Amino acid sequence: MGSVIRKHKLLFAVLYLFALAAYLLVGFQPSMSSAAEETAQGRLIINSISLSTPVQPVELKDRTLDVPDEIAGSFSEHENKIFLFGHSATVFKNLKNVKFGDIVDYGDHSYKIINIETRKKSEISMLSILKSEEKDTVVLMTCSGENLGNGDFSHRLIITAEAV
Numbered sequence: 001m002g003s004v005i006r007k008h009k010l011l012f013a014v015l016y017l018f019a020l021a022a023y024l025l026v027g028f029q030p031s032m033s034s035a036a037e038e039t040a041q042g043r044l045i046i047n048s049i050s051l052s053t054p055v056q057p058v059e060l061k062d063r064t065l066d067v068p069d070e071i072a073g074s075f076s077e078h079e080n081k082i083f084l085f086g087h088s089a090t091v092f093k094n095l096k097n098v099k100f101g102d103i104v105d106y107g108d109h110s111y112k113i114i115n116i117e118t119r120k121k122s123e124i125s126m127l128s129i130l131k132s133e134e135k136d137t138v139v140l141m142t143c144s145g146e147n148l149g150n151g152d153f154s155h156r157l158i159i160t161a162e163a164v
Helices: 001-025 032-040 126-130
Strands: 043-046 051-058 072-078 083-086 103-106 111-122 137-147 153-162
Touching: 072 126, 083 126, 103 137, 111 137
Parallel strands: 051 072, 083 137
Antiparallel strands: 043 051, 043 103, 072 083, 103 111, 111 153, 137 153
């Protein structure tokens, strides 16, 4: 029971931060600061949607992942699974336009999109998203759906890509 509660607290903390940041940044398209560029490790490229951004590794603090303001964030608990996340109003504004089979380049690896889904935030299990996979996998997530008017959104867009 305790792990279920912790799992839900982590999920809601992450989703709240995504929603709040998206709410605050709607329509604001900042240029990347030199500080953000200096702390980034790796680059995420999805040519099909003209996305090219540095990626900032993020540490889990108090069951929360802080979303970088201007670039994508990354978190990983397993060697073969990377979770990439960003704001739907800025860095991931065109993520909704990817298609099955599109290529995601991250670091020195290429991944092919195998799943695209929009899910209610209440139905998302962060433990499932972060779990280890047999193949090297990247999962991208951003806010989606209806703006609930309180800095939150009703859904999350989740893209899964496997190494090619």
